Amino acid sequence: MRRENQSSVSHFLLLGLPIPPEQQGVFFALFLGMYLTTVLGNLLILLLIRLDSRLHTPMYFFLSHLALADVSFSSVTVPKMLMNMHTQDQSIPKAECISRTYFFIFFADLDSFLIISMAYDRYVAICHPLHYTTIMREELCVSLLAGSRLLSCASALSHTLLLARLSFCADNIIPHFFCDLAALLKLSCSDTSLNDIFIFTIGGLIITLSFTGILISYGRSGATILRFPSVKGICKALSTCGSHLSVVFLFYGTIMILYFFPPSSTSNDKDMIASVMYTVVTSMLNPFIYSLGNRDMKGTKGKLLRREIYFSK
Numbered sequence: 504m505r506r507e508n509q510s511s512v513s514h515f516l517l518l519g520l521p522i523p524p525e526q527q528g529v530f531f532a533l534f535l536g537m538y539l540t541t542v543l544g545n546l547l548i549l550l551l552i553r554l555d556s557r558l559h560t561p562m563y564f565f566l567s568h569l570a571l572a573d574v575s576f577s578s579v580t581v582p583k584m585l586m587n588m589h590t591q592d593q594s595i596p597k598a599e600c601i602s603r604t605y606f607f608i609f610f611a612d613l614d615s616f617l618i619i620s621m622a623y624d625r626y627v628a629i630c631h632p633l634h635y636t637t638i639m640r641e642e643l644c645v646s647l648l649a650g651s652r653l654l655s656c657a658s659a660l661s662h663t664l665l666l667a668r669l670s671f672c673a674d675n676i677i678p679h680f681f682c683d684l685a686a687l688l689k690l691s692c693s694d695t696s697l698n699d700i701f702i703f704t705i706g707g708l709i710i711t712l713s714f715t716g717i718l719i720s721y722g723r724s725g726a727t728i729l730r731f732p733s734v735k736g737i738c739k740a741l742s743t744c745g746s747h748l749s750v751v752f753l754f755y756g757t758i759m760i761l762y763f764f765p766p767s768s769t770s771n772d773k774d775m776i777a778s779v780m781y782t783v784v785t786s787m788l789n790p791f792i793y794s795l796g797n798r799d800m801k802g803t804k805g806k807l808l809r810r811e812i813y814f815s816k
Contacts, residue, residue: 512671515600515690516593519584519680520775531588537787538581544790545570561624561639568648569617573786576610579603580681580782587680600682601667607681609659611758615713616651618751622720623647625747629724658705665701669693679775681782714755721748750785750792757781 522530548570552558583603587593595603627638662684672692679686684702688695757777 512675514594516676518678541577541787545574548790561644564644565621572613573789577786579606584680603682605659605663609655612655612658619713619716620647622717626720626724630727665698754781754785
């Protein structure tokens with residue numbers, strides 16, 4: 504009976520964030536400011552690393568690619584959300600929605616793999632400083648980046664291909680501000696058991712292994728730091744590791760809440776708030792926490808500003 508009433512869906516409707524109409528303008532300005540901060544902050548990282556040869560190290564190699572991934576990750580969701588808020592047009596073609604789902608998963612996974620690569624780099628620098636240059640060779644860094652992209656592509660492609668084979672019936676309303684995989688599966692009138700299995704196996708494997716690897720890496724780094732003879736050195740290293748871990752817990756914590764705890768019918772607003780945290784807020788904070796506040800970046804920024812001031816005179 505359900506199959507008889509089935510109709511092919513060519514468009515979806517993104518309901519967006521649960522914001523009262525009179526507050527749309529305020530939130531539009533807020534999210535536009537956050538998105539511009541994300542883009543400009545990460546592009547500044549790329550520019551500084553490009554200009555200063557002293558920053559051509561494994562740490563900043565991974566930072567530059569994380570910055571690029573953060574811009575791309577945020578650009579998958581935020582511009583479309585801003586456009587919908589501005590035009591009040593909530594429609595999105597099915598093909599575009601599925602393609603955005605692919606890029607969302609790809610850049611989310613790539614972020615995870617790059618963060619664990621950076622954690623490994625810090626582990627080697629702290630625990631094996633005398634062998635750092637021999638371990639973190641250029642070949643290894645390129646291999647880690649290539650492996651991260653390959654695994655991210657394989658994960659995103661498997662989820663997207665399984666999603667594309669599903670049928671969608673009359674219900675085409677997505678109660679979200681982007682094409683969330685879990686929300687799309689709820690709209691399908693096909694059997695989604697295989698999709699669910701892939702989410703909890705592939706997605707769970709990537710999240711848990713990455714998170715565990717990061718914790719082990721920083722845990723061993725922290726144990727080494729505490730053996731430093733200088734109190735100043737201990738405070739500096741712990742401050743760096745602590746700021747990095749704050750982003751790790753924010754990013755992975757919200758993802759685990761969303762994908763490992765079944766949501767109730769009344770928790771949709773909380774789910775969207777969690778989604779905003781890891782799609783918008785984390786990408787915006789990464790440039791400040793990971794790089795723009797450290798000594799090397801400050802020195803490069805200072806030289807760049809002094810050069811601009813000199814040429815402007």
